[in-house]
Amino acid sequence: MAQNLYLLWGSDAYTLKKATQKILDDHAILKVDVEVYDMEEVALAEAIDHAMMIPFLADNKAVILASACFMGGLKPRADINHHLNQLESYLENPNPTTVLIIQAPYEKLDRSMPLYKLITDRAKVIACTQEDGEEFFQEIKDLLKEANLRIEANALQMFMSRVGNDRMMLKNELDKLIVFAGEAEVITPEMVREIVYSNPDDHIYLLVNAVIASDTEMLMQIYRELLMANIDELWILRALASKFQEILYTKELLKQNYKQEDIMHYFSVSKGRAYYIMKNARDVSDDRLLELLSRLDELDTNIKTGGIAKDVGLELFLLKLYEE
Structure with missing residues (x-):
């Protein structure tokens, strides 16, 4: 398994974003050295060509294949053709100075395609799926603990019912709640009711x-x-x-x-x-x-x-x- 090839799959946008950033941090890649190619808008060949190039004024760079529709068995724009054999060839002989991240934000992948087996053999696969309720609850408690806050059980239930499973929304609304709490030590249902909007x-x-x-x-x-x-x-x-x-x-x-x-x-x-x-x-x-x-x-x-x-x-x- 190559150390610079990654497949991130799953529909949880927050987890996918967080996992992508961790990969960039682990490889000490700066934002300026990250190239993103939307696979619904750009041909795969263009992204692979850039992945094969050595980075400019840096030891490493990252190439992200965003919305890799071909992994979910979906098609890109009508005028875009993805030649998957080019990606297969790259996976067999990747550029050591490029960290390639394939983002497939889908619940299911097309496991029948030959490319799937090759990617799972060659790349590190990271699931970016929604956590269950207990893990959500614990994450909220941990984030509040960092802000020296606690949350009442009823307030936690109300908060979760309002933000749902949208991790981005959860983080944004929790930040608002922490600011609103001010000098208070405990988050109450009244605070949640006043500041947190029902899932938009x-x-x-x-x-x-x-x-x-x-x-x-x-x-x-x-x-x-x-x-x-x-x-x-x-x-x-x-x-x-x-x-x-x-x-x-x-x-x-x-x-x-x-x-x-x-x-x-x-x-x-x-x-x-x-x-x-x-x-x-x-x-x-x-x-x-x-x-x-x-x-x-x-x-x-x-x-x-x-x-x-x-x-x-x-x-x-x-x-x-x-x-x-």
Whole structure:
């Protein structure tokens, strides 16, 4: 097994991000020496070519194959062709100065493909799956202990019921709760009720449903509710993109004859939510989804580069949907 090849799989974005950072830290790779290639947008050949190059002004560099759709049996954009034999050749003879990280953010991998066996033989495989409730509880307690805080049992249950299994959301809401606690020593249910918003993921699903159904009144109502709950506009933007991508994946899974129960297990969602994901996948065209994802990606870039304020940009995006 090579010491500079990694496969990270699983749908827990927080754990995947944390595992990726640990790999970079372990290899002492700085952010400037990290190259990320989105496998849904960039051909595999380009990433492999860069992985084979020696780093500039550094001993090592990292190449990350993000959203490695081929590992989940999914397809990239129509104009992108992945020649998996190029990755197979690289795995047989990797560049010793490159740390290659393959990120497959999916619940299931395509274990039937020859590439899967080669990767699992040659690379270190790290599961980035959701922890069970007890581990979540302990992590929250540990983080609070670092801030010299304790949490009442009822408050812990309430906190978990509000943030759900979204690890990013958990960390963000816990940070807010720690700041809100101030000089207090114990987190109470009243504190949780006042500062922690119920899982906005439910609102994002409703927002997506409203977009697909062209229900403009519901669209703006849900958006206003999210803002009133102080949900960050960038979080809303990226959550929307994630759900549209989820629908795009579902369209591919339906072509492979996946049923409602399969979709439920694939995305780790309830039966009711799986039903609406499938319904949306049947009700919206590929072109419409790709258009929405492209506009969200462009907006994300404009916000990052200072071209537009995040609140103005997201509202203009939604208002344009309102007018369509």
